[in-house]
Amino acid sequence: MSKDGFGAYGPLVSRRGFARGAANLALGVAGASALGGFAGRAQAAPFKGSRPYKIGFVAPLSGPVAPEGLAMQRGFDLGVEAINAVGGIAGQPVEIVRQDDQAVPAVAGTVIKKFIQQDNVDMIVGTITSDEETVAGQISAAYNVPVMFLEAGFWMPFCTSSCVLLGETSYSLLSELVPFMAEKYGKKFVLIGSDFEFPHQYLGVGKGFIAKAGATVTDEIYAPLGTADWSSSIAKIKAAAPDVILSAVVGGDAIAFVKQAKSFGLLPGAHLTGITLQPEFYPPMGDAVDGLFVVTRYSEEIKTAGNATFVAAYKKKYGEGPIPLVGVTASYALNFAKAAVEKAGTYDRKAVFEALHGARATTPLSDAPLTLNASNLSIDYPMYICQIQSGGLFKIVKELGVVPAGLKSC
Amino acid sequence: MISPATNERTGAHAARREAAGPSRPGRLLVAALVVAAALAPFVLNEFKVGLIALSLAYGLFAIGLDLAWGRAGIISIGHAVFFGLGVYGVAIALNGGGSALLGAAAGVALAATLGAALAAAGLRRAANPSTMAVLTLAVTLLAEKIARSWWSVTGGSTGIFVAPLASTDVYYWFCLAATVVVAGALWLFALRRPFGARLVAIRLNSQRAEHLGVPVHRERVVAFALSAALSALAGCVAAPLMSSVSPDRVGVVLSTQVLVWTAIGGKATMLGPILGAVAATYGQDALATRLGDSYLLLLGVLFIGSVLLFPAGVAGPFHSGPLVVDSGANAGPAPRRQPAAGDALLCQAIVKRFSGNVVLDGVDLRVGAGEIVCLIGPNGAGKSTLLGILSGAVAADAGAVALAGRRIEAEPPHARVAAGLARTFQVPSLFPGLSVGEHLILARQEAGGRVTLPEAYARLEREQRERRVEDLSLSDRRSLEIAMALCSSPTTLLLDEPAAGLARAEANRLAATLRALRDELGCAIVCVEHDMEIVRDLADRIVCLHRGRIISEGSMDAVSADPEVRRAYLGMA
Numbered sequence: 001m002s003k004d005g006f007g008a009y010g011p012l013v014s015r016r017g018f019a020r021g022a023a024n025l026a027l028g029v030a031g032a033s034a035l036g037g038f039a040g041r042a043q044a045a046p047f048k049g050s051r052p053y054k055i056g057f058v059a060p061l062s063g064p065v066a067p068e069g070l071a072m073q074r075g076f077d078l079g080v081e082a083i084n085a086v087g088g089i090a091g092q093p094v095e096i097v098r099q100d101d102q103a104v105p106a107v108a109g110t111v112i113k114k115f116i117q118q119d120n121v122d123m124i125v126g127t128i129t130s131d132e133e134t135v136a137g138q139i140s141a142a143y144n145v146p147v148m149f150l151e152a153g154f155w156m157p158f159c160t161s162s163c164v165l166l167g168e169t170s171y172s173l174l175s176e177l178v179p180f181m182a183e184k185y186g187k188k189f190v191l192i193g194s195d196f197e198f199p200h201q202y203l204g205v206g207k208g209f210i211a212k213a214g215a216t217v218t219d220e221i222y223a224p225l226g227t228a229d230w231s232s233s234i235a236k237i238k239a240a241a242p243d244v245i246l247s248a249v250v251g252g253d254a255i256a257f258v259k260q261a262k263s264f265g266l267l268p269g270a271h272l273t274g275i276t277l278q279p280e281f282y283p284p285m286g287d288a289v290d291g292l293f294v295v296t297r298y299s300e301e302i303k304t305a306g307n308a309t310f311v312a313a314y315k316k317k318y319g320e321g322p323i324p325l326v327g328v329t330a331s332y333a334l335n336f337a338k339a340a341v342e343k344a345g346t347y348d349r350k351a352v353f354e355a356l357h358g359a360r361a362t363t364p365l366s367d368a369p370l371t372l373n374a375s376n377l378s379i380d381y382p383m384y385i386c387q388i389q390s391g392g393l394f395k396i397v398k399e400l401g402v403v404p405a406g407l408k409s410c
Numbered sequence: 411m412i413s414p415a416t417n418e419r420t421g422a423h424a425a426r427r428e429a430a431g432p433s434r435p436g437r438l439l440v441a442a443l444v445v446a447a448a449l450a451p452f453v454l455n456e457f458k459v460g461l462i463a464l465s466l467a468y469g470l471f472a473i474g475l476d477l478a479w480g481r482a483g484i485i486s487i488g489h490a491v492f493f494g495l496g497v498y499g500v501a502i503a504l505n506g507g508g509s510a511l512l513g514a515a516a517g518v519a520l521a522a523t524l525g526a527a528l529a530a531a532g533l534r535r536a537a538n539p540s541t542m543a544v545l546t547l548a549v550t551l552l553a554e555k556i557a558r559s560w561w562s563v564t565g566g567s568t569g570i571f572v573a574p575l576a577s578t579d580v581y582y583w584f585c586l587a588a589t590v591v592v593a594g595a596l597w598l599f600a601l602r603r604p605f606g607a608r609l610v611a612i613r614l615n616s617q618r619a620e621h622l623g624v625p626v627h628r629e630r631v632v633a634f635a636l637s638a639a640l641s642a643l644a645g646c647v648a649a650p651l652m653s654s655v656s657p658d659r660v661g662v663v664l665s666t667q668v669l670v671w672t673a674i675g676g677k678a679t680m681l682g683p684i685l686g687a688v689a690a691t692y693g694q695d696a697l698a699t700r701l702g703d704s705y706l707l708l709l710g711v712l713f714i715g716s717v718l719l720f721p722a723g724v725a726g727p728f729h730s731g732p733l734v735v736d737s738g739a740n741a742g743p744a745p746r747r748q749p750a751a752g753d754a755l756l757c758q759a760i761v762k763r764f765s766g767n768v769v770l771d772g773v774d775l776r777v778g779a780g781e782i783v784c785l786i787g788p789n790g791a792g793k794s795t796l797l798g799i800l801s802g803a804v805a806a807d808a809g810a811v812a813l814a815g816r817r818i819e820a821e822p823p824h825a826r827v828a829a830g831l832a833r834t835f836q837v838p839s840l841f842p843g844l845s846v847g848e849h850l851i852l853a854r855q856e857a858g859g860r861v862t863l864p865e866a867y868a869r870l871e872r873e874q875r876e877r878r879v880e881d882l883s884l885s886d887r888r889s890l891e892i893a894m895a896l897c898s899s900p901t902t903l904l905l906d907e908p909a910a911g912l913a914r915a916e917a918n919r920l921a922a923t924l925r926a927l928r929d930e931l932g933c934a935i936v937c938v939e940h941d942m943e944i945v946r947d948l949a950d951r952i953v954c955l956h957r958g959r960i961i962s963e964g965s966m967d968a969v970s971a972d973p974e975v976r977r978a979y980l981g982m983a
Contacts, residue, residue: 104656105569105658106652106654106658106659108654109652113574114695117455117456117460130568131568131569134571135568135569135653138653138654139574139654196558196566197566197568200566225567
């Protein structure tokens, strides 16, 4: 696996051209589509299941990344309600078993085994950090149980016979962001991240784009997940006086980092960007992040019928406030499951996994259905450069079109 | 004379009958649990069988910790580092296509070596009691950092994937057998043996244990290394059940959890740590959906509750009988030690300073074979310090000490006991919670056999064998301490204020007993004493110390007539 470049990603020929073409294609399809609920249009379902379709949902509902885990659970619950409202999967309601993995890989492993060995689930959805995802992916592959990951940026360091990646990749998050930031603010970058697999990988990819943009990395800082005191890291950043801070500090740590950056005078003022800036973190981070830029695949501003329905349903159930990206992903994950099961015509896990290759489902992100790449089970998403507004809105300032996930084929 | 016992095995056998560890209900409970556990795969699903197998491995880990903490009294806040060496040893070997057995052997060997090194450094005489806690905490934090950072070997934060077992049921039975065999072997071949009795002695009163002849430092290092090896072995057993071997398996959270399992289950019991680990692991899964990581908070509350309200833990009530087991290995006669031919004890030019204050300033003392010398002097004269230097409890800054012609000033206390020196303390130094009989078992064990005690002390054993020391009178506690000292048939006996706190009649009886003792055994006695009546009755020679120097010596009449003594000690012109 490569942690300092594009090793995990395939060669991208005429990337921008490809992106523009894909975006046009998506818009064309959207124009021709009839709009349904965000749970997706019911396709013909020749297969009728004999029992409820059982899904194991695992998320870090406690521990250092609980804010994201809880956001994931909210979106997932909305998705379950929505899919059951349109007849469930294969004409049967979706049955959920759920458990907290506390963001501890060993616990995640136990939970996945429990889902498979005790609960006999048909599919697994969830979890956040790459460490838990890796464990979940490896175990589910050993038992041939499909598993859908929802969080941004992760790619398995190997091809498995079970994993589906619904989040965007580090490649798609950074390929446009880094040149944008370097051009806007300057070419001196400092990298900071939580000390586990994904941030290393994300920032490694970032370094590749930084070098490509003719920029330099002056410092690279990692702190263990669960770090409460960021003062020394912030002092190092201030000493480096970078033009851009690319951050992969995640979960509750991201909130602590930004709040302390404000206390120590680093924010507002510094040009912070990266996956640290998530909509669900805005309320505790507050005005420290107003005006900062990020690349994302979701904004409440996206003008689709599916998004309007989703936003209304989300705010009705959970109240006003920023809608977390991972919650959005969780809300439409079951649309892909439905598509695959009904296409496979069976609950058989291997057959469903095969049917996930090239499966298409509607999402709030675009009017046209999105497709799981048949070659690597990831999605090329339409992406946006957004600027964080006072109040937490991620305002779209530039549409990037469809940006390739960039993963190698399995 | 102290004579070797000809047939005193009856008492040892009686002690052995009582010292069966778990009580009869406890043994029945153990048997019932093992049978029930063996049947688990027939009634539980694969996940639950795997979970219990993992919890049994954790139980073995808790037994490993208990050997250090519960048995030897060594606090470790970082024991997961040893468990982790076992886990990673197997996982790395399997991941690299190597032999799991070789990986396990490497992990266990590394853990034992690291444990021995840590204990050797952290349990030195000069070390603070909390040193081991700090050291083990530092090592577990370092190990977690290394596991997170050494990507090429440990897989970093993601860890190493271990492929699922071909048969969870078969591996479960292996785990059950491993737990029973390892715990049983530990009990039969270590804890019921003299090693186990020594650990009890060290835990209850390491000072007394050392002066009874126990090599305290060595035994604690051995116990900690064995504890580390057992913990690593548990990790080896657990590895195939873990799916993912990640850095948290060597970290501080698991280190804390195993402390809690052990405390709740019951320290210094065989069943308790296993019960605690099984209940906590199974409970964590059962309550996971409701509690998440708040389960750790619940464990913390249970830990505090257990320490405050049920210090013996869940298994405590099922363990009864004496703590010290007479293994019978030393039931034969003790080797006889002949009284010294020349000087029993000789010290020259002893100097001791505390924070720059000179406490002993060139003291020379010669004690003949079978001679009784009483050390007198006002408070602060340096009498007890001198006794401490002679026995090895206090290191002199300068000077030489010889016992029966053999230089011993560089020897630790337990080696001086082996050379023929024994001592008592100003406040009787005994083992809290142990009976008179258990004290004498320990003393005879270190002596390497049994001697017939003079009647005054034999009667104490006969009449009060089962009484705990807390229930003895001060006089009997002093007698017990002397009886323990006599078990090693010393050539020189050091007594620190043996009459302090005794009634006049008791003090007079003590003086007579000590003289009879000397006449019977031929050992020299050096006695620090303030009671001048006792001194007059007891001493062959009196040595008066003042401000760290000997200012007078001779008979009672000569010393008490010495003007310098009268000025310094008696406060007279």
